[in-house]
Amino acid sequence: MTKNIAVLPGDGxxxxxxxxxxxxxxxxxxxxxxxxxFTYVDIGGCxxxxxxxxxxxxxxxxxxxxxxxxxxAVGGPKWDGCDPSIRPEKALLKVRKELGLFANLxxxxxxxxxxxxxxxxxxxxxxxxDLLIVRELTGGVYFGDRDTSEKNGELVATDxxxxxxxxxxxxxxxxxxxARKRGKxxxxxxxxxxxxxxxxxxxxxxxxxxxxSDVEYSDILVDNTAMQLIKNPTxxxxxxxxxxxxxxxxxxxxxxxGSIGMMPSAxxxxxxxxxxxxxxxxxxxxxxxxxxxxLGTILSAAMMLRYSFNMADEADAIEGAVNSVLDKGYRTADxxxxxxxxxxxxxxxxxxxxxx
Ligand code: NAD
Numbered sequence: 076m077t078k079n080i081a082v083l084p085g086d087g088x089x090x091x092x093x094x095x096x097x098x099x100x101x102x103x104x105x106x107x108x109x110x111x112x113f114t115y116v117d118i119g120g121c122x123x124x125x126x127x128x129x130x131x132x133x134x135x136x137x138x139x140x141x142x143x144x145x146x147x148a149v150g151g152p153k154w155d156g157c158d159p160s161i162r163p164e165k166a167l168l169k170v171r172k173e174l175g176l177f178a179n180l181x182x183x184x185x186x187x188x189x190x191x192x193x194x195x196x197x198x199x200x201x202x203x204x205d206l207l208i209v210r211e212l213t214g215g216v217y218f219g220d221r222d223t224s225e226k227n228g229e230l231v232a233t234d235x236x237x238x239x240x241x242x243x244x245x246x247x248x249x250x251x252x253x254a255r256k257r258g259k260x261x262x263x264x265x266x267x268x269x270x271x272x273x274x275x276x277x278x279x280x281x282x283x284x285x286x287x288s289d290v291e292y293s294d295i296l297v298d299n300t301a302m303q304l305i306k307n308p309t310x311x312x313x314x315x316x317x318x319x320x321x322x323x324x325x326x327x328x329x330x331x332x333g334s335i336g337m338m339p340s341a342x343x344x345x346x347x348x349x350x351x352x353x354x355x356x357x358x359x360x361x362x363x364x365x366x367x368x369x370l371g372t373i374l375s376a377a378m379m380l381r382y383s384f385n386m387a388d389e390a391d392a393i394e395g396a397v398n399s400v401l402d403k404g405y406r407t408a409d410x411x412x413x414x415x416x417x418x419x420x421x422x423x424x425x426x427x428x429x430x431x
Contacts, residue, residue, distance in 0.1 A: 089147025210321025
């Protein structure tokens with residue numbers, strides 16, 4: 076199979092971690108008889124420096140014409156003072172919006188070899204944490220109208236949160252389908268005791284659950300979810316929620332595994348086109364030193380094979396290889412433990428590639 080992949084390394088450690096994911100993808104292509112063609116696109120600060128904008132229209136076209144997009148990270152102190160209209164992060168919102176990436180999938184998996192890195196007690200982690208948050212990505216309060224104006228002699232700020240039936244139904248379907256492919260258990264997170272958007276959310280989810288009777292469904296309030304993720308995270312398989320709740324809960328969940336460098340993510344559209352990236356930023360403090368953890372990006376490439384290309388065996392091969400290198404005691408600096416072998420970003424990519 077031939078697949079065209081738009082590669083957006085970005086800033087800081089972006090180019091270093093992306094190089095390792097490409098190395099692993101090339102190994103998968105060789106082993107499984109595929110051809111992956113990579114088209115590189117500047118994004119973020121490096122694009123601002125070259126073209127004055129965080130992504131060019133030509134770059135956007137390359138993303139739209141690809142079968143999927145692989146992103147490193149954008150931003151850094153050099154561009155913090157940029158005009159807000161051309162800040163590096165603007166490019167991410169533009170790509171999400173123009174590619175229609177409405178579903179964000181963030182797995183939180185604690186590899187047993189890294190249990191010491193989790194802030195939770197062993198008794199709370201049980202058999203291990205393996206959950207997935209499905210976050211709505213293009214609606215809700217982040218995309219609603221906003222205003223700050225003077226009323227009755229003081230400033231009043233307003234952000235509108237709105238959701239349509241269609242927006243809720245399509246993210247609900249992604250969540251139910253994803254739950255079907257995992258542990259067949261879905262919790263829908265809302266604030267239906269207060270918000271109208273949540274009451275509509277719950278109504279639509281209840282209609283959908285009739286179609287997915289093989290999936291065990293429950294409703295849970297967002298404040299309780301925040302608590303349960305710390306108290307008893309192993310009760311969850313798939314969680315689905317709206318944009319802002321998902322933003323906050325997925326960061327909370329990612330910390331259960333102890334290292335941000337291990338965490339992949341996928342942003343999906345209604346078709347097969349998706350964008351895949353590690354959840355961390357450009358880590359300017361460690362850029363250019365060959366010490367970044369490349370595993371989150373390598374696992375993002377595995378998600379791309381699974382969700383955009385329907386290559387489950389190939390995705391399993393990458394995830395299995397990551398498990399093997401951890402078993403062998405190989406660690407990057409951020410997950411280093413006593414008695415383990417410390418590898419650089421590049422050497423970790425080599426180790427994963429060798430295990431495929
Ligand atoms: P960050 O995620 O870049 O870094 C936070 C901490 O985690 C740092 O100490 C960093 O060294 C460490 N870290 C992150 N990734 C790592 C990895 N792969 N291996 C080892 N250690 C890792 O967050 P930040 O410092 O708040 O942000 C830095 C820049 O990244 C900012 O400009 C921010 O706007 C941007 N950012 C971009 C994205 C994105 O591109 N999707 C996401 C978040 C932040």
